[in-house]
Amino acid sequence: MKALIIYDSFYGNTEKIARAISGAVAGEVKVLRPGEVNSSDFAALDLLLVGSPTQGGRPTKAIQDFLNKLPEPAVKGIRVAAFDTRFSTKLVGIFGYAAGKIGESLKRKGGTLLLPPEPFFVKGKEGPLKEGELERAAAWAKRVLESKK
Numbered sequence: 001m002k003a004l005i006i007y008d009s010f011y012g013n014t015e016k017i018a019r020a021i022s023g024a025v026a027g028e029v030k031v032l033r034p035g036e037v038n039s040s041d042f043a044a045l046d047l048l049l050v051g052s053p054t055q056g057g058r059p060t061k062a063i064q065d066f067l068n069k070l071p072e073p074a075v076k077g078i079r080v081a082a083f084d085t086r087f088s089t090k091l092v093g094i095f096g097y098a099a100g101k102i103g104e105s106l107k108r109k110g111g112t113l114l115l116p117p118e119p120f121f122v123k124g125k126e127g128p129l130k131e132g133e134l135e136r137a138a139a140w141a142k143r144v145l146e147s148k149k
């Protein structure tokens, strides 16, 4: 199993989620920011997870640029999943969220989305994460790995 987790994080919360996810994946797993990714990271890849803080209803610019530039052959036929961090208030719902947009982008490039995009919640702009979110991230990673798609 070769897995790649690509994330962005302004205040460290999404990074904590990305690392909790990686702890639940057995095998070769790398946790990288977009600027650290090499094309060789995509060689013989089994699973690609992409996560971002939600900012203005979207992923960060670094994640958006990464997804826009990601060549289709790198994603085609790869098992993918998306996650984000966000507020839990309903008021921001009208703008959408990062994870849905990441999932759509990965699907458009031919990735097989294993589970619906998953939110993890912060208490304030800079965090911290709500109680139990790291455990939920590890549990989500296990469900992703067990997905039969």
Ligand SMILES: Cc1cc2nc3c(=O)[nH]c(=O)nc-3n(C[C@H](O)[C@H](O)[C@H](O)COP(=O)(O)O)c2cc1C
Pocket: 008, 009, 010, 011, 012, 013, 014, 015, 052, 053, 054, 055, 056, 057, 058, 085, 086, 087, 088, 092, 095, 122, 124, 125, 126, 127
């Ligand atoms: C400029 C900015 C815009 C944001 N916009 C949203 C938003 O539209 N919806 C939301 O739920 N959270 C929003 N947030 C809260 C972020 O999701 C929160 O800062 C993030 O989850 C923290 O993750 P990080 O520590 O990995 O950066 C915003 C935060 C910033 C700084």
